[in-house]
Amino acid sequence: MSNIDVERGGGPRSGKWRRGGGGGMRTGNGSTATVAPSPFYLESYSGEEREWTPWIVPMFVVANIAVFLVVMFINNCPQHSNPYGSCVVKFLHRLSFQPLRENPFSPLFLHLGALVWDKVVHEHQGWRLVTCIWLHAGVIHLLANMLSLIFIGIRLEQQFGFIRIGVIYLLSGFGGSILSSLFIRNNISVGASGALFGLLGAMLSELITNWTIYSNKAAALFTLLIVIVINLAVGILPHVDNFAHIGGFLTGFLLGFMMLLDLNLVM
Numbered sequence: 001m002s003n004i005d006v007e008r009g010g011g012p013r014s015g016k017w018r019r020g021g022g023g024g025m026r027t028g029n030g031s032t033a034t035v036a037p038s039p040f041y042l043e044s045y046s047g048e049e050r051e052w053t054p055w056i057v058p059m060f061v062v063a064n065i066a067v068f069l070v071v072m073f074i075n076n077c078p079q080h081s082n083p084y085g086s087c088v089v090k091f092l093h094r095l096s097f098q099p100l101r102e103n104p105f106s107p108l109f110l111h112l113g114a115l116v117w118d119k120v121v122h123e124h125q126g127w128r129l130v131t132c133i134w135l136h137a138g139v140i141h142l143l144a145n146m147l148s149l150i151f152i153g154i155r156l157e158q159q160f161g162f163i164r165i166g167v168i169y170l171l172s173g174f175g176g177s178i179l180s181s182l183f184i185r186n187n188i189s190v191g192a193s194g195a196l197f198g199l200l201g202a203m204l205s206e207l208i209t210n211w212t213i214y215s216n217k218a219a220a221l222f223t224l225l226i227v228i229v230i231n232l233a234v235g236i237l238p239h240v241d242n243f244a245h246i247g248g249f250l251t252g253f254l255l256g257f258m259m260l261l262d263l264n265l266v267m
Contacts, residue, residue, distance in 0.1 A: 057153035133173035172198020179247025198252025205256030
């Protein structure tokens with residue numbers, strides 16, 4: 001989640017992934033596509049499967065980009081006098097960027113739903129716990145979060161479907177906002193990183209819950225833990241809200257135990 005200058009840091013169900021024994025993947029229309037089995041799964045689970053068509057994660061990406069463009073339009077950089085220099089990418093006119101040395105939307109965030117402890121607690125604006133996850137502090141912040149969402153979220157939605165992944169994403173963002181507001185009271189915070197860490201937490205609980213389908217358990221666990229540790233380490237950097245990361249991760253981790261159980265393994 002980003003503080004005032006902080007970076008926080010398809011359609012109908014076509015069937016959930018079933019880890020079978022063939023060499024292909026069953027798609028929603030009944031045809032079979034050839035896929036390489038995952039090196040982490042047992043051979044008996046790595047074959048013919050039916051997958052969901054991802055659409056909720058792409059919609060989240062589009063929504064975040066759309067909100068960012070609206071913020072840029074409202075901000076209207078050319079109309080502001082700036083002590084740090086002129087706007088960047090001037091040919092975009094109203095959509096041009098503030099100088100990189102300046103947080104682009106600090107005053108504007110107050111009016112657009114950024115997480116502010118005082119307003120949540122004393123002015124009862126609890127909706128900020130949700131709206132803040134759709135705001136980003138700059139184009140680099142936005143790109144980093146959206147690339148992470150695509151790489152993490154698409155795979156999870158293909159395997160577990162849009163309902164479960166959508167619920168985990170939104171509730172993890174909410175959980176990250178709550179923990180952030182409990183510990184950070186003097187800064188404005190924005191960003192989708194809490195929701196993204198929720199997906200990482202859900203991946204870890206899924207690995208634990210469906211442990212028996214992994215052939216190379218140590219490699220799967222080590223790979224995921226390295227990704228999690230690296231991302232949490234980013235939170236040590238100045239101006240990065242690690243409380244949102246931790247809150248989102250813990251929320252997603254707990255939700256993953258409830259929502260990402262592979263029922264084929266218990267039947």
